[in-house]
Amino acid sequence: MLIYHNPAHRMHAGRQEMFRGRLVPCHEAPERLDHVLAELRRRSVGELCTPVVADMDLVRRVHTPRYVEFLTHAWGEWVAQDPANAEVDVLPSVWPVRGFRHDVAPTNFAARLGLFSFDSGTPITSGTWEAAITGAACAIDAARAVSSTGGPRAAMALTRPPGHHAGTDHFGGYCFLNNAALAAETLRDAGAQRVAVLDVDYHHGNGTQSIFYARSDVLTVSIHGDPTTEYPFFLGYADERGQDAGEGFNVNMPLTCGTDFEGWSQALGQALDTVRRYRADALVIALGVDTFEGDPISRFRLRSADYLQVGQALALGGLPTVFVLEGGYAVAELGTNVANVLEGFCG
Numbered sequence: 001m002l003i004y005h006n007p008a009h010r011m012h013a014g015r016q017e018m019f020r021g022r023l024v025p026c027h028e029a030p031e032r033l034d035h036v037l038a039e040l041r042r043r044s045v046g047e048l049c050t051p052v053v054a055d056m057d058l059v060r061r062v063h064t065p066r067y068v069e070f071l072t073h074a075w076g077e078w079v080a081q082d083p084a085n086a087e088v089d090v091l092p093s094v095w096p097v098r099g100f101r102h103d104v105a106p107t108n109f110a111a112r113l114g115l116f117s118f119d120s121g122t123p124i125t126s127g128t129w130e131a132a133i134t135g136a137a138c139a140i141d142a143a144r145a146v147s148s149t150g151g152p153r154a155a156m157a158l159t160r161p162p163g164h165h166a167g168t169d170h171f172g173g174y175c176f177l178n179n180a181a182l183a184a185e186t187l188r189d190a191g192a193q194r195v196a197v198l199d200v201d202y203h204h205g206n207g208t209q210s211i212f213y214a215r216s217d218v219l220t221v222s223i224h225g226d227p228t229t230e231y232p233f234f235l236g237y238a239d240e241r242g243q244d245a246g247e248g249f250n251v252n253m254p255l256t257c258g259t260d261f262e263g264w265s266q267a268l269g270q271a272l273d274t275v276r277r278y279r280a281d282a283l284v285i286a287l288g289v290d291t292f293e294g295d296p297i298s299r300f301r302l303r304s305a306d307y308l309q310v311g312q313a314l315a316l317g318g319l320p321t322v323f324v325l326e327g328g329y330a331v332a333e334l335g336t337n338v339a340n341v342l343e344g345f346c347g
């Protein structure tokens, strides 16, 4: 397995996020990736490499050009307003809900920040764009690798910030560019007729769902905490099945808080059956391991050893597979849990 790791990830290091009514240190921190890299090196899982520059045409197909333009310059605009802003992360505080206009982009920075986001837990910092776009390059390169003749069967984008909450034109949930969607789009470009994205992060992959919601060439399946109580709350319900040409090609499998591996792995079996029936040519796994029992912001009860079985199950379909790192906030165990999935997959 080729593992494209993001050499710029450390440039995105938020100071604080709004969490349950308080500003707290960011859960999505650079140490996360350090633990995974250290464990992969220690156990010699996969072959580590770094990406080339991201394909911006592809990025602007998955995300709207005006959103990409905004993200590219957001930090510069923030600091241009007041040099003292360089010491403070950017967090949105105003949003256009139902009835407000979304077609106009105000010149006011705070207003545009709200237009392109959906929560106040996702700070933009001086290096956010560089980290996010290099992560996008990891996802694109990983997908190109498994698509190439004689290439590996599986590759991974080992990157942060994560991506699955990012939609066509909005960031949130610690995510800015949707790496799983970029991988899926790359696989399609490389000739796969049908691509399945299976999201096993604790949280619903709302961004990925929304990007492909009206398409039948990319199946999106997500197993996640029930959104009636769990983030992102406003998407992820079982009755969201896709629309227009995409009708029937989005599958949500919400599970109640406290679900253990027995219950979770049954859902995984059903999800993999869905992928098989779809006759996917390639698979993208949005790999969050915040399903772990020790995760500080999630409430499933998977144990470290369970992730070996997760990897084994994901390998059974024999498809070209791109893993993309999403969540997982029990930082000390993150390396073990991710390495277990990959080791289980590689058998």
Ligand SMILES: [Zn+2]
Residues within 6 Å of the ligand: 201, 202, 203, 288, 290, 326, 327, 328
């Ligand atoms: Zn998550």
